Amino acid sequence: MIKLRELKINEPRSGGIFLSYRCSGSCRHCMYACSPEWSEDWIEPEKIEGVMDYLSEKIRAPRMDPKSVGLNSGLHYTGGEPFLNYNLLLELVRMGNRFDIPGTFVETNCFWCGEGGTAVERFSELKEAGLDGVLVSVNPFTAEHVPLENTLAAIEGGEEVFGSNLLIYQKSFLDRMRGKGVEGTVPLERSLELIGSSMFKTMEMLPRGRFPYELGELYSTYPAEKFFGQCCKEELKRGWHFHVDNYL
Ligand code: SF4
Numbered sequence: 046m047i048k049l050r051e052l053k054i055n056e057p058r059s060g061g062i063f064l065s066y067r068c069s070g071s072c073r074h075c076m077y078a079c080s081p082e083w084s085e086d087w088i089e090p091e092k093i094e095g096v097m098d099y100l101s102e103k104i105r106a107p108r109m110d111p112k113s114v115g116l117n118s119g120l121h122y123t124g125g126e127p128f129l130n131y132n133l134l135l136e137l138v139r140m141g142n143r144f145d146i147p148g149t150f151v152e153t154n155c156f157w158c159g160e161g162g163t164a165v166e167r168f169s170e171l172k173e174a175g176l177d178g179v180l181v182s183v184n185p186f187t188a189e190h191v192p193l194e195n196t197l198a199a200i201e202g203g204e205e206v207f208g209s210n211l212l213i214y215q216k217s218f219l220d221r222m223r224g225k226g227v228e229g230t231v232p233l234e235r236s237l238e239l240i241g242s243s244m245f246k247t248m249e250m251l252p253r254g255r256f257p258y259e260l261g262e263l264y265s266t267y268p269a270e271k272f273f274g275q276c277c278k279e280e281l282k283r284g285w286h287f288h289v290d291n292y293l
Contacts, residue, residue: 065088067085069129072184073260074251105118141175152179
């Protein structure tokens with residue numbers, strides 16, 4: 046039995062702000078079950094302002110530099126796909142900058158990075174507004190609906206504008222697909238044919254949200270009783286990394 050006084054939640058040090066749960070695609074593994082079907086309930090800047098003010102005292106950048114970025118530090122703008130509402134993203138970046146929040150970056154699946162140099166243009170504008178970096182999201186599930194060329198365009202633009210503050214998650218998948226000369230979008234089954242089931246071993250897999258419904262067969266299943274008596278205290282106390290969504 047967990048005693049309430051033992052449940053002191055750790056102070057937040059890093060986290061993300063969801064612009065909405067709306068996304069350009071519906072990845073089979075999405076832990077928030079995002080998709081184009083979600084309504085456009087975008088986060089309201091006036092509602093998040095007080096949260097940003099509070100977080101400005103708590104958020105920590107990676108140790109080496111307040112302007113550097115890291116997966117588990119600083120503040121990221123996410124969803125869903127933030128670039129579906131670029132003007133809102135820009136407004137939030139400006140707000141984060143006003144509150145001097147360190148280590149800020151945006152996560153994107155790169156659906157919007159087609160031909161035409163849009164990536165450099167938008168990344169430059171966001172940097173000018175105070176954004177420190179970008180995280181390019183690429184994996185066998187985003188690759189089902191985002192052409193690899195878009196991902197590469199985002200990486201090129203991200204390197205040009207943010208330099209070492211470009212994060213690629215998960216780069217090992219991208220490298221393997223490039224090694225096979227793959228272009229365009231790739232169904233999961235094709236990625237598995239090309240790389241083999243070892244593909245999953247090198248990936249971080251979080252079986253929540255849509256994942257158990259779409260990919261549950263990858264795991265053994267047990268009745269709920271099997272988990273009775275296990276302690277979830279550490280998970281409940283893990284308050285240092287958080288997400289604030291658009292339904293605050
Ligand atoms: S791109 Fe990201 S937010 Fe969108 S469905 Fe895939 S995992 Fe979810």
